[in-house]
Amino acid sequence: DRLAVQLPEKIIIYSVGIDDPYDMKYKAYKKIPKKVECSLLVVTSENLILCLERKLQLLNFNGDQEHEWNFESIIRYIKVIGGPKGREGLLVGLRNGEVIKLFVNNPFPISLIKQSTPVRCLDISLDKKKLAVVDDHYNLLVYNVETQEQLYQESKATSVAWNTEMEDMVAFSGNNILNIKTADFPAISQRLQGFVVGFKSSKIFCLHYLSMNTIDVPQSATLYRFLDRKVFDMAYNVACLGVTEQDWRALGIEALQNKQFVIARKAFVRLRDLKFIELTEKLERDTKGPGFSDEEARALIYKYQGKFDEAARVYVKQGLANMGVRMYTELKMWEKAERVVTKINQGSSGKGGIGAPPGIKAPESSMTAQLIKEQADWKEKNGEWKQAAHLYLLAKDFKKAIELYGKYKEVDALYDICKNLEKLSHEDSIIKCAKYFREAGNHSYAKEAYLRLGDIKALMSLHVE
Secondary structure, eight states, rough: OOEEEEOOOOEEEEEEOSTTTTTOOOOEEEEEEEOOOOSSSEOOEEEEEEEETTEEEEEETTEEEEEEEEEEOEEEEEEEESSSSOEEEEEEETTTTEEEEETTTOSSEEEEEOOOSSSSEEEOTTSSSSEEETTTTEEEEEETTOOOOEEEEEOOSEEEEEEETOTTEEEEEETTTEEETTSSOOOEEEOOSSEEEEEEEEEEEEEEEEEEEEEEEOOOOHHHHHHTOOOOOHHHHHHHHOOOOHHHHHHHHHHTTTTTTHHHHHHHHHOOHHHHHHHHHHHHHHHTSSEEEEHHHHHHHHHHHHHHHHHEEEEHHHHHHHHHHHHHHTTTTTHHHHHHHHHHOOOHHHHOTSSSOOSSSSOSSHHHHHHHHHHHHHHHHTOHHHHHHOOOHHOOOHHHHHHHHHHTOOHHHHHHHHHHHHHHHHHHHHHHHHHHHHHHOHHHHHHHHHHHHHHHHHHHHHOOO
C-alpha cells in the first residue's frame, strides 16, 4: 500500500486505502527532502531501497541510511515479495544470471539460483516454491526454488507476474501478447499492449506507457481443463478467482457426478441453489447405503437439471424403467411416460403399449393401467371429464367411467359401455348404468339394462314410471 516517486530534489511516498484492493487513488504520506542518484527504487512499509549499480541501500522514511548490501554483478531487477511489517523480503536479479533473496532486517543475502543469461525480470509464486525469470533473450524460465531445477521454459516474454492468489498460475507478456499459464497446461493467449506488472485473482495489472491499466481475464478455459482431468480441488481454486454462474454450476454438477460432495456443496452454496444443496446431501447419504448405484445417481442428477429424457434413458438402461415412468407422471408428461411403458411392454412380450386404438381394451401391463389411471385422475381434476372418462375406460376402471358419464348425462356413451359388460363380473356397473338411464329419462336403455340383469322387479317399477 505504498508508492514512492523520485523527483529531482526529493522523494514523495504515497499511501493507498486498504478498504478496496483495486482502488488506485494514492495520497501523499511522507516527503524526504533529499536528492538521490539511483537506477532503481522500491518501497516497503517502513523503508526505501535504492539501487546503485552493484549495491543496495536501505533508507528509513527520514532519509537516513540503515543498511547496505554489495553484490558481485550489476543489479538488473528488484522485486518486493512481501512479508511482516519491517521484515519484508526482496528478490534481486543480477546481470550474471544470479537471483538473490534478502530481507530488509537481515544483512545476509540468500542465493536462490544462478543461470547463464542475465536477468531482465523476475517474480516468485504465492507459496514461494517457484521462481519465474525473464532473461535478455526474452525467454521465461521457471524454477523449483527448493531443488533449483528448471521446470519449463516459454519464449517471447518481456515481463512476468505470478497470481497472488494461486500458486500454479503465472502471466507473462511480450510482443503485445498476454499469456496465462496454469500448471502444465499450454498457455492461453490474448492481445495486450504494455507490460504485466501484477496479477491478482482474475485481474491483470498492466503498465502501458504512463498509465496503469486493470484488465479482467476470463478463467473459464482453465476451469474446464481441470474438470476434464477430474482435478476438482484445483478447479475449485480457479473458480474462486472469478468465473460465471454457469461455470460454477458446471463445477458443481461435475463434482456431484464424481462423488466430490464437498466441492459440489461449496459450488451450490456459492450459487445459493437450495435444490442442488439438498440433492448433494441426499446423494452423499444414499451412496453410503447398499443398493444405490452410480447410474441411479446420474439419472437423479439429470432429473434435477431438467434433462428428463437423459434421465429416462439411464433408468431404462439400468432396468429401472418404472422410475422413469414415475418421473414423467409426476411431471404430467404423459406421452413420454407412455413411450417408456411401451418399451417395457415390448421388452417383456414384444407387444405394443398404450398407444393402442381407443376402445374397451385391457392394458398390456399393470404399469400401463396405473399410468392411464393417473393420467385420468389428472384430467378429471383439471375439468377435462370426457378425456378422463375415456382413459378410465381404457384402464378398465368401468365404475369411474360410468360415474363421469352418468354425472354429465352422457347416456349414449353409458349405453356403449353397458352393452359390452358381462353380468357375472360387472353386475354393479350395469345396475349403476340403469340408474343413470332412469334419471336421464331414457327408459329404453334402462329397460335393456334390467333385461340383461334379469331384474324383473326393477323392470316392473320402470314400466310403472
